[in-house]
Amino acid sequence: MNEYKICFITCLNDKILYSETVRYIRSLSVPNGYEVELVSICDYRCLSEGYDRGMRQSDAKYKVYLHQDTLIINKSFISDILSIFLNNSKLGMLGVLGAKKLPPNGFFSDAKECYGMVCESNGPSGIKILNANEVLSDYEPVEAIDGLIMVTQYDVTWRSDLFLDWHMYDISQAIEFKRAGYEVGVPRQESSWCMHDRSLLDYTGYEEERLAFLKEYSEDLFPLVSILIPACNKPYHLELALQSVLYQSYHNVEIIIGDDSTNDEVQKIVEPYLERYKRITYYRNEKKPGAVNLYKLYSLARGEFINFLMDDDLFVYDKIEKMVMQFYKHDTISLVTSRRQLIDENGEFLNLKNYSEVIFSENTILNGMELGSQLLSKSSNLIGEPTTGMFRRKEIEKYGFYYDKDFNALNDVATWITLMEKGDVLYLAESLSYSRQYSEQNKVTSQYKILGMDEWLRLIIESRKHGFFKNDLMYKEAISNYLKLTLDVVSSFHKEELIQTLDVSYIQENFDRAMKEFLAYQT
Numbered sequence: 001m002n003e004y005k006i007c008f009i010t011c012l013n014d015k016i017l018y019s020e021t022v023r024y025i026r027s028l029s030v031p032n033g034y035e036v037e038l039v040s041i042c043d044y045r046c047l048s049e050g051y052d053r054g055m056r057q058s059d060a061k062y063k064v065y066l067h068q069d070t071l072i073i074n075k076s077f078i079s080d081i082l083s084i085f086l087n088n089s090k091l092g093m094l095g096v097l098g099a100k101k102l103p104p105n106g107f108f109s110d111a112k113e114c115y116g117m118v119c120e121s122n123g124p125s126g127i128k129i130l131n132a133n134e135v136l137s138d139y140e141p142v143e144a145i146d147g148l149i150m151v152t153q154y155d156v157t158w159r160s161d162l163f164l165d166w167h168m169y170d171i172s173q174a175i176e177f178k179r180a181g182y183e184v185g186v187p188r189q190e191s192s193w194c195m196h197d198r199s200l201l202d203y204t205g206y207e208e209e210r211l212a213f214l215k216e217y218s219e220d221l222f223p224l225v226s227i228l229i230p231a232c233n234k235p236y237h238l239e240l241a242l243q244s245v246l247y248q249s250y251h252n253v254e255i256i257i258g259d260d261s262t263n264d265e266v267q268k269i270v271e272p273y274l275e276r277y278k279r280i281t282y283y284r285n286e287k288k289p290g291a292v293n294l295y296k297l298y299s300l301a302r303g304e305f306i307n308f309l310m311d312d313d314l315f316v317y318d319k320i321e322k323m324v325m326q327f328y329k330h331d332t333i334s335l336v337t338s339r340r341q342l343i344d345e346n347g348e349f350l351n352l353k354n355y356s357e358v359i360f361s362e363n364t365i366l367n368g369m370e371l372g373s374q375l376l377s378k379s380s381n382l383i384g385e386p387t388t389g390m391f392r393r394k395e396i397e398k399y400g401f402y403y404d405k406d407f408n409a410l411n412d413v414a415t416w417i418t419l420m421e422k423g424d425v426l427y428l429a430e431s432l433s434y435s436r437q438y439s440e441q442n443k444v445t446s447q448y449k450i451l452g453m454d455e456w457l458r459l460i461i462e463s464r465k466h467g468f469f470k471n472d473l474m475y476k477e478a479i480s481n482y483l484k485l486t487l488d489v490v491s492s493f494h495k496e497e498l499i500q501t502l503d504v505s506y507i508q509e510n511f512d513r514a515m516k517e518f519l520a521y522q523t
Contacts, residue, residue, distance in 0.1 A: 001155075006030075006078055007037040007060035011050035012068040024071045031079050047147075048169040049160035066149040067196065073119065074193035084138050084187055085153040092182025093152045093174065095145025096194050097132060102144045104222050104250065104324040106210050108171060112329060115140045116186040118148065119195040129192055139185035143178075143221065144171040148196040156180050162216055166202070167209035175217050211249060214321075218251035225253045225320055226303030226393070229311055230293045232260040235269045237312035237345075237436065242273060242280075244314045250321035255280045256300050258293045266311075291400060291408045294386070298399035306393050308386035308412075312436040314343075315387075319432040323390040326363075326426050334368060334423030335416065337389045338432040345438035352437075364427045368420035373468045376417070377478040379456045379485050383416045383425070387433045391419050402462060409452040410459065417463055449489050450506065457482060457510050461517060472521045479518040486511050 008025050012018040022038060030036055039057055044050025051065050062085065066072070074080065081094060096118050099111030114132035121127050133140075147170025159172050174184045187193075227245050231238050238257075245255055259266050259282065270282050281300070285293060298306070305324060309315060323336045339359065342350040359382070375382045383389050389412075396418060398404075400411030407414040419425075460478050469475040490507065 001061045002059045003061045004034050005037055005058075005060035006034060006062045006064065007039055007054075007058040008064045008066065009039045009041070009051060009054035009058070010066055010068050011041045011044045011047050011054075013042070014068055018068045021066065021068055021071060024073065027075065028072060028077050029075050029079065031082065034078065034082075036078075046160060046164050046169070047166045048158040048163050048172070051169070052158035052160050055155055055158070062151070062153055063155070064149065064151050065147075066194075067147070069197040070148045071195040072149070072193065073195050074189075074191070077193055080187065080193075081151050088138065088183075090181075090183050091139065091185055092154050092156070092177040092180065093145070093150060093184045094139065094187055095142075095150050095170075095174075095184070096148070096186065096189065096192070097130070097146040098140070098142030098184070098186040099144045100140075100142050101328075102171065102221055103328050105321055106168070106171070106214050108144060108146065110325075111144075115142060117189055117192050118146070119192040121195060121197045127195070135186055135188040137188065139187045141183050141185050142174075143184070144174045145184060145186065146170060147173075149194055152177075154180070154182060156182075159216075162212050163209050165205040165209055167206045168213040172213060172217065175220050179220070214249060215251050222250070222252045223304035223324065224302060225250065225305045225307060225324060225390075226301035227253050227255045227320075228294075228297040228301060228306065228308045229255065229257045230260065230297060230308070231257055231266045231311040233262060233266070234311050235261075235265040238266055239269045241309055241311055241313060241315075242270070244317070245309060246273075246277065247317055248315065248320050249318045250324060253279065253320065254301075254303060256297055257282045258297045259284045260293050291406075291411055294399055294411055298396075301393060304393055305390055306396070306399075307390045310385060310387050310435075313385070313387040314347075314434040314436075316432045316434075320390075322428065322432060326428070327390075327392070330365065330424070330426060332424045333365065333426045334395055335383070335389055335391050335419040335425045336428065337383045337425065338428035339430060340384050340388050340433045340435050341431040343434045343436050345436065347434075350437060360427055360429055362429050364429070366425045366427060368422065368424050369467060371425050372417050372420035372463065373470070373474060373478075375413070375420075376456075376460050376463055376468060377474065377481055379460075379478075379482050381410075381413050381416075383412070384433075385435055386412045387435060389416065391415075395419055395422055402459060403466070405458070405462065407455050407459070410455040414455075414459065417459060417468075421466060449492075453486055453489060453507065454510055456485070457514055476518060476521050479514050479521075482514050483511065483518070486514070 010018060037058055037060055039054045041050040041054050097116040099108055100113040103110040115135050117131045120130050156176050163169050177184050257270060274280055274282055326336045342352055344350055396415060399415055400407055402414040402418055464475055
C-alpha cells in the first residue's frame with residue numbers, strides 16, 4: 001500500500017460532468033512527496049460494485065470516492081484529510097455530512113442530529129449552504145455519512161452483493177467500517193469543502209435498497225424489540241400472527257411465544273419456524289395460567305421496546321418500524337399507539353362504531369395524564385388491546401400491574417395508565433394492527449366484562465391518588481360514568497340471556513362502593 005498516494009475514484013455515466021470534477025481535483029494543492037491518481041469506472045453494475053473495483057485497482061492508502069457531480073472547492077483538501085488521518089489511526093472514513101444516529105427507517109434525511117456542511121446546487125433554485133451542527137474537534141464520530149464524498153485511509157470491501165443501484169451504499173459502507181473496528185467521522189470545516197448538485201438525484205429503486213439495508217444491518221444499528229405472543233388453541237391464527245412479525249420491515253426483533261394450549265397443535269405449527277429462525281423462543285405452560293402467561297412472557301423479554309401480539313391478531317408490515325421511529329423522534333413519549341382495524345375470523349374487515357374510527361386525522365402527541373384521565377373517566381380502553389401499543393421495557397417493571405396491584409381483565413389498561421404517568425402518548429392515525437373478533441369469543445368476553453367492572457373501579461379510585469383527574473368534578477364524572485356502565489353491563493347480560501350467570505352480589509358490592517365514592521364528593 002502506497003502511503004504517499006491519494007486516489008480519487010468515481011463511477012460515471014456523464015463524461016461532461018466528470019470532466020468538471022476532474023478539473024477541480026487537478027486544482028487542489030498536493031503536499032510535497034505525495035501523488036494523485038484518478039480512477040474512473042464506467043461499466044459498473046451498481047455503485048458499490050464500481051467503487052469496490054476501483055478500490056482494488058489502486059495501491060493508494062488514501063482513497064476518495066466521490067460522485068461525478070461533486071466538486072472539491074477546498075484547495076487544501078488533501079493536506080486537511082492527511083492531517084486528520086495521520087493523527088487518528090482509529091478513524092477509517094470521513095464524509096462532509098454525517099448523521100450521529102441513523103433513524104430506524106434508514107432514511108438519512110430523517111436523522112435528527114447531523115454534523116458538517118456542504119454547498120448544494122439545486123438547479124434553477126440556485127446554490128445554498130447546507131449547515132448541520134458544527135464540528136468542534138478534528139472530527140465528529142457519526143454512524144453514517146452522505147455518499148457525495150467518502151474519504152478512507154483503509155480498504156474495506158464494498159457490499160456489492162446487497163445493492164443493485166445508487167442507494168444505501170454509503171450508509172452500508174459506514175457500517176462495514178464500524179464492523180471492521182474503525183470510526184467514521186465528519187471533519188471540522190471552516191467553510192464548505194465540497195459543492196454537490198442535488199438536482200440530479202434519482203430515487204428509482206430506493207425502497208428495495210432500503211429494505212435490503214435494514215435486513216442486513218438492523219442488529220448493528222437499532223434497538224431490540226421484544227414481540228410477546230400468548231397462544232392458546234388457535235394454531236391457524238397463531239401462524240398468521242407469527243408470519244406478520246417475521247415479515248416486518250424492522251428486523252431487530254426477538255419473538256417469544258408462551259403456549260397455554262390444551263393440545264399440541266400450536267407446538268406443531270411453531271416447530272418448523274424454530275428450526276429456521278433463531279430469534280424465536282417457544283415454551284409450553286404445563287398448566288393454563290391465563291394472565292400469568294403475559295407476566296411470564298414479559299419477564300423473559302430482553303428488548304429495549306415491548307409489543308405484545310395476541311395470537312389471533314396481526315401486525316401491518318411496517319408497524320414496528322413506524323413505532324420505533326416515533327420513539328427516536330420524540331423524547332417525551334412513553335407509549336405509542338395507533339388506530340386499529342377490527343377483522344373477523346376470516347380476515348374480513350368489521351366496522352363497529354367506536355372501534356375502527358379515526359380518533360385523530362393525523363399523528364398526534366397527547367399529554368399522558370390528560371389522556372389517562374379521559375380513558376378512566378369513560379371506562380374505555382382508548383389505547384387499544386396489548387397488540388396495539390409499544391413501550392420501553394425500562395418503564396414497566398411488571399406488566400399488568402398498577403402500583404403493585406395486579407389486574408387480570410384490564411392488564412393492558414393498568415399498564416397504559418402506568419405509562420401515562422411517565423410521559424406523553426403518541427397516536428398514529430393509520431391502522432397498524434388488526435384485532436380479530438368472532439363468535440367463539442363472546443362467552444369469554446362476557447366473563448371478562450364482570451371481572452373488568454371490578455378492575456375499572458379499582459383503577460379509577462387508585463389513579464386518583466396519583467394525580468389523575470384535575471379536580472373533584474372530573475373524578476365524580478368518572479364515577480358517574482362507571483355507574484352507568486355497570487347498568488349497561490347488567491342490561492347486556494339480560495339481552496343475551498346470560499342473566500342467570502351474573503353474580504348479583506358481586507355487582508351490587510361494586511355498585512355500592514362507587515355510589516359511596518360519588519356521594520363523598522357531593523358539594
